[in-house]
Amino acid sequence: MVFTRRVALGLLPALAAPALAQSGAWPNRPVRYINPYPPGGPTDTLSRIYCARMSEITGQQFVVENRSGSGGNVGADAIAKSTPDGYTIGLGGIASHAIAPTLYRSLPFDPERDFTLVSGLWQLPNLLAVHLDLPARTVPELIALLKENPGKYSFGSAGSGTTLHLAGEMFRQLAGVEMVHVPYRGSAPAQLDLVAGRISMMFDNIPGTLSLARQGQVRPLAVTSLNRSPVAPELPAISEYLPGFDVVSWTCVCGPGGLPAPVVQRMSALTKQALETPALIRAYEDLGASPWWTGIEEIASYRTAQKDRLAPLIRASGARVD
CATH class of the missing domain: 3.40.190.10 (Periplasmic binding protein-like II)
Structure with a gap:
């Protein structure tokens, strides 16, 4: 299966639906969504499907911006350093939030302090x-x-x-x-x-x-x-055959640290609505992914558990980067 920007766009008509009027202050203008990986890959395709559905639900554009480099750290840093108003969000996940803290001896961001985790997005x-x-x-x-x-x-x-x-x-x-x-x-x-x-x-x-x-x-x-x-x-x-074996690529919606609680709660609720859309579920499953909504506290706890679980593996693998 080849992932391309054209494939991503080709899936969007399947998600078309009348825009649903939503109450509340967020979002009342376009939202920038940073994907820390290159265009054309699976994270790009899956992100664009999610953003297309969020645009349909809210009536505001969710615009994907690819900011790749350093294993996802460049894009993650851009999310961390953005204004905490809900209009720059992006893709977090196992690489930047669970692996990077142990893999890299120094990072330009603090995975715990500099992000607000909103919800799980998909597992692959x-x-x-x-x-x-x-x-x-x-x-x-x-x-x-x-x-x-x-x-x-x-x-x-x-x-x-x-x-x-x-x-x-x-x-x-x-x-x-x-x-x-x-x-x-x-x-x-x-x-x-x-x-x-x-x-x-x-x-x-x-x-x-x-x-x-x-x-x-x-x-x-x-x-x-x-x-x-x-x-x-x-x-x-x-x-x-090996009880306890479990390694999946998981992602989450996140923003910079300090996002206002009402924005986080509304973003979480809208994400849940998007991930429960039958057309999105089918599009994700066609690409091998499972939609994965979580509560706000649940995704934070999951990230911590994943970081602690993977740290010994990373150290044993000898993969640490200066």
């Missing part, structure tokens, strides 16, 4: 896939193979410190196996090497690798979410 599982020649067709067979050949097989990821790398690290620890990590600059080159057999396996966001699997170019074994994915219900979750 990862997929474990192997090269077709690898003699393992199930997770137990893969674990047995790795235990018989410690350090012989490699796994690729989209980069050190990503959820894809950490999924491999969690697999290594819970299964008690040794594998060689091969980090890439993004998923695309890793996928090419997996198909060619230059790496043995790969943890990747589900859309791209599942497409390769359904074309018969790689063998999918399992998803990394706690439960099976509705996108590929035939695939087991790794947690069915």
Whole structure:
């Protein structure tokens, strides 16, 4: 599956609906939504679907601005340093709010103090896939193979410190196996090497690798979410064999620290309305993601729990950045 700006825009008509009149002061003018990742990727597509629905509900434009760089830290810093009035918000999530505090020795922002987390937005599982020649067709067979050949097989990821790398690290620890990590600059080159057999396996966001699997170019074994994915219900979750295994890419709507409570509450309520729209649900699920609304306190607690859970994995992986 290829994510492009054209694909994103092509999904918007499916969400078209009469603008619903809303009471309250926010928003009464256009809202800037900062996506800390490049245009054309899954976060861009999913963000534009959300913003399109928010525009329909509120009657105000929600304009996506891509501010990529430094693993999402450039865009996150732009959100953190914006005026806390609700008219600059953006995409937060596992990278900037749960991984970055441990991965980077210094950051231009404080993930706890400098943001107001409003609600969860979506969750996207990862997929474990192997090269077709690898003699393992199930997770137990893969674990047995790795235990018989410690350090012989490699796994690729989209980069050190990503959820894809950490999924491999969690697999290594819970299964008690040794594998060689091969980090890439993004998923695309890793996928090419997996198909060619230059790496043995790969943890990747589900859309791209599942497409390769359904074309018969790689063998999918399992998803990394706690439960099976509705996108590929035939695939087991790794947690069915390794209890407690759970690594998903999650995102949230956030703004700078100090957003007024009435704005936060209204933004949360409108986000819930957007995420419950049947057309949005279908569009998200078509891309492998699950809409994920949370309460205001719940998303803050979830972020803290995720940060604490992932910190030992990041330290053990050796991925820390000066």
